[in-house]
Amino acid sequence: MGGVSATEHAARTPHVPKQDRSRVTRQRLLAAAVACLAEHGWAGSTVSVVAERAGVSRGAAQHHFPTREDLFTAAVEYVAEERSTALRDLFPDGPADRRAVVAALVGLYTxxxxxxxxxxWVAASNEDQLRARVTELEARVGRESHRIAVDLLGADESRPGVRETVQGLLDMARGLGLANLLTDDTARRERVVAQWGTIVEETLG
Amino acid sequence: MGGVSATEHAARTPHVPKQDRSRVTRQRLLAAAVACLAEHGWAGSTVSVVAERAGVSRGAAQHHFPTREDLFTAAVEYVAEERSTALRDLFPDGPADRRAVVAALVGLYTxxxxxxxxxxWVAASNEDQLRARVTELEARVGRESHRIAVDLLGADESRPGVRETVQGLLDMARGLGLANLLTDDTARRERVVAQWGTIVEETLG
Known part of the structure; x- marks a missing residue:
């Protein structure tokens, strides 16, 4: 983009269309940003560190993401969308066995x-620049998770209490994710998920 | 302590016994440490910052807490114990209305x-020095929360599924705490807590 003529464009990208290369670079940066955040936290996550990890020049990284906030909020959103798609693909026929759906939903958070x-999220609670961006992002990701949960559970939200049952289930999933942060909580989590899968099944009727 | 004779002791503390002064200093440091962590996060929380906030000399702070890890893990533990006591005091007669107990338990996390x-917790996930300490602390605090929940809910853990029901409830409470981090989630949370209070009541029978 930005004033490159068609001839220059063709000369510089003999094999791959520029738009595709740009998209690939962007995705590599986003994946590296999520891995970097997960491993090193916000304090250890900068555009430079991510560019190096992705094998992309710092300039190219900054072309795609002018600020640190741009890069990391885009990264979390991108991967959240990928995971939502993967979750829907697990149940291609729509509403499915609720205990399996509960287990898959919890899997999103671990x-x-x-x-x-x-x-x-935690960094945003102390940094004003990040706060508004992350608040808006989390609201969007949260709405999408709720929509998927309602669809896959076949939950009828016109019935009283159903909406709050699904919300509480997603809150529980988030809490289970937190419990898995410092230690491998898999064994306990599976027992909790089995029990609450049954409870949700009975409550949704 | 540390080689001060009884005479010196009496001369230096005319009004308040030294042990009591020491305890008061310690508690002021612990309260200041929790407030500091909540407001500024781990990166902004050092022994010096806390000492200044508590109106205590840096030397006195380091006498009580030689390392940053000592201070902040002790602070979280101290306040967790205070809150557990306060929760038990809310229901002095033991098992109580379960919907009220669920609401009070969730209140611990907001x-x-x-x-x-x-x-x-999040800092410990990236810092080895902190990780072992916080893992052990969280296990202890988690066990105590579980014990209180079982007692106040009058839950019979010998029945299949009851233990996991209570655990899932505490996981949900933790997830609701997380949802309250960036925005005031009170209105939504109250609806979720009302619905899940009913579900827990029905499940525990």
Whole structure:
């Protein structure tokens, strides 16, 4: 973009269209940003560190993401969208066995994405520049998680209490993610998920 | 302590016994440490900053807490114990109305203590020095919260699923605390707590 003629463009990108290269660079930066946040936290996560990890020049990284806030909020959003898509793909026929859906929903909160999002979230609570961006991002990601949960659980939100049942379930999933931060909480979590899968099944009727 | 004779002691503390002064200093440091963590996060929380906030000399602070890790883990533990006591005092006759107990349990996770603990927790996930200490602390605080929940809910853990029901409830409380970090989530939380109070009541029978 930015004043490159078609001839120059063709000369500089003999094999891959420039837009595709740009998209690939962007995705590599986003994936590296999430991994960096998850491993090193906000204090250890800068555009330079991510550019190096992604094998991209600092200039190219800054072309895509002018500020640190741009890079890391975009990264968490990108991976959240990827995970939402993956979750829907797990249940291609829509509403499914609720105990399996509860387990899959909780699974969203126990990997590197949750860890990265948590670091961003906690950093935002003390940094004004980040706060508004992350608040808006979390609201958007939260609405999408809720929509997926309602769809896959086949929950009828016109019935009293159903909306709050699904919300509480997602809050529980978030709390289970937090419990998995310092230690491997898998064994306990599986027992809790089995029990609450049954409770949600009975409550949704 | 430390080689001060009884005469010196009496001369230096005309009004308040030295042990009491020491205890008061310690408590002021602990309260200041929790407030500091909640407001500024781990990166902004040092022994010096806390000493100044508590109106205590840096030397006195270091006498009580030789390292930063000592100070902040002790602070989170101290306030967690205070809050557990306060929670038990709310229901002096033991098992109480379960919906009220659920609301009070969730309340444990929505104030400055939870915010401080969360900062410590997240910092520990990237700092080896802190990790072992915080893991052990969280296990202890978690066991105590579970014990209080079981007692106040009058839950019979010999029945299958009851233990996991209570654990999931505390996980939900933790997730609700997280949802309250960046915005005031009170209105939504109250609806979720009302619905889940009913679910827990029905499940525990």
């Amino acid at each position: 990997g590197p994405l949750f860890r990265a999002a948590l670091h961003l | 104030g400055p203590l939870f915010r401080a603990a969360l900062h410590l």
